[in-house]
Amino acid sequence: MPLDLLLTNATVVNADGRLHCHVGVAGGVIAGLYRTGTPDLPAARRTIDATGKLLIPGGVDAHCHVEQVTGAYKSLDTFQVATTAALHGGTTTIIDFGIPAGPQESPRAAAENKLALMAGARCDVALHGAVVAWDETVPAQLEWMAERGIRSVKLYTTNRGTTMADDDTIVHVMKEMVRLDGLTYIHSEHDAIIEDRVATCAHDHQLAVSHLHETRPAISEDASVREVLAMAQYTGAPVYFVHQTTPEAVDAVRQARAEGRAAFSETCPHYLAFDEGVYASSDPEKFACCPPMRPRAAVDGLLDRVAWGHVDTIASDHSCYDLAQKRRRSDDVREMPHGLPGVETRMPAAFTSLVRGRGLGVERFVELFATAPARINGLDAKGVIAVGYDADLVLFDPDEARPVESAHLHMGTDFSPFDGVELAGWPATVVSGGRVVLDDGVFVDPGAVGRFVPRRGVREQGLARAEVRV
Ligand SMILES: [Zn+2]
Known part of the structure; x- marks a missing residue:
């Protein structure tokens, strides 16, 4: 043959x-x-x-939100569009999330909904589950997922009233994931600190998107990561922190690893490329994501940690909203959709920051882009x-560079945070x-x-x- x-x-x-x-x-x-x-x-x-x-190896993007409904907003791409864009960007496997639209939707229903939508995919897809609120039916739902190869569940420590899970839910889910040999994914930002910052900014009439970084300071991420690591230590649960943005948060995960615990750190290309100065630019909406971009010193510290091998994976946190959605309520960060398109630019953006910018070996880039996301997420035929x-x-x-023009990209939106940037x-x-x-x-x-x-x-x-x- x-x-x-x-x-x-x-x-x-x-x-x-x-x-x-x-x-x-x-x-x-x-x-x-x-x-x-x-x-x-x-x-x-x-x-x-x-x-x-x-x-x-083809890229593995372990953090994508396709056809995601969050509050009043729905992200604009379908699995056909998102996976077409992924392939254009060198990513051949994406992992999406079945996130309940709120406490009224069950984790299993959210997962089933996503499994049905995935039928249009152009490349391979996998799924994370998600839990918003604990009840006695959750263990059976997680078991149903595990039997289908959905071996991780995402929890949010923030977004009160929509996706946030309370500490009881986090501890219960972690214990179940230990029983089911699964991974707990965490979006870790301290909700009480954010709520207090938002209240202060509201009082000062500073809730427009140009103040986004002030509503979610680095301490909110660092404090939450430490709390979640303590719960993971107590329960023995392997834990994967999505989109880490601060040196202190990465260091906390590193310390847990040094103690022999299964804790993993992910970051995203935009946190390596931009600092909080973008919120003073003429298009701050193009950078509206949670966590927000950080001060320059934190970005440099994060780049150091990726270079030192202390960050495990790079994912896009792909969320496709267009500028009209982003601008409709950009006067109030509580009312606008957060998240950035990125599945197509993950490879060149990370390659440019790390290999070109920091002199990392292409081998290390491959590990962050494909091999480690496959290994940590149990995709045992991928990444090598x-x-x-x-x-x-x-x-x-590797020598061919060109500026990003969103009109020539394939994601279901009309902008990229990297517009005009040579990658x-x-x-x-x-x-x-x-x-x-x-x-x-x-x-x-x-x-x-x-x-x-x-x-x-x-x-x-x-x-x-x-x-x-x-
Ligand atoms: Zn996300």
Whole structure:
């Protein structure tokens, strides 16, 4: 049987090193790595010459919100749109969240709703559950999710009245996730501190989006992370902190890891690229997310920690609202939608901040972008270029840079926080599940072929193939 695809003369970059070889693909998986100079290469239906570019594993974006309803707002993209944008940006697997629209929706209903919407996906998708309020039916719902490979549940410590879980809920859910061998995802900001800041800013008539960073100061994140780590220590729950933005928050997670606990730190490209000065710009809405951008010293400290290996993953926290939604109530941060489009720009934005800006090795970039998000989230066939893994591949020229123009992006919105910023690390060719979906810059829509990928549990991953060396 001939190969479906052969990428010749590839410089393969995995998290643990480089290899010059030819990469064979058959049946959607990596069928062979053949040393250059190997005689009698297998025949292939299609050959792509990878000379002069880097070949890395397809990105795994563990934090995406597609068709998300939050309060009065619904994010604008569908799974078809979001996964098309993901593929353009070198991401071949996204993990979304089934978040109850409020205490009236059950976690299982929210997850079922998302599983149905995912049918339009162009790349592989997985799902996190979420719990807003504890009751005696929650354990059975979490068990239902775990049986389907939904092995994580997200909790919010803030957003009072919508997605916030109280401390009782957090402790109960953590104990259940230990029982079910799952991961607890946490959006960690201290709600009482934020409510107090909001009240003070309201009194001073400073609730417009240009004051967003003042309503959610760094101390609110740091305080919450310490509280959640204490609850994780008490319950023994593995815990994953989404979008960490401060050096102190990352250090707290690092300390827990040093004590042998399973605690993970994620950050997002926008927190590495922008500081709170953006809220004084002419378009502060383009940067309205929670947590907000931080002071310059914190951004530099965060970049240091990524460079030191103290941050585990980089995710987009992709949330597609357009400027009209963002501007309608930008006079009051309590009334506007927060969240930024980012699934398509995650690769070039992170590559530019870290590899170009900080001199990180491409290997370390691959770890943050693909390998670690796959391993931590139990996607055991993703994130590595090795025989038997899914044929999710990204070929790119690390020297090619161009400015972001949102009109040329594919996300379901009309802006990017990176508009006008020159970024390097754009994919040229993307292979997803063995199909060439971005062919030297030209998108070839594969149709709704994205699979729902069940994930393994945290303890199970001790045997994950992500540990295998090339
Ligand atoms: Zn999020």
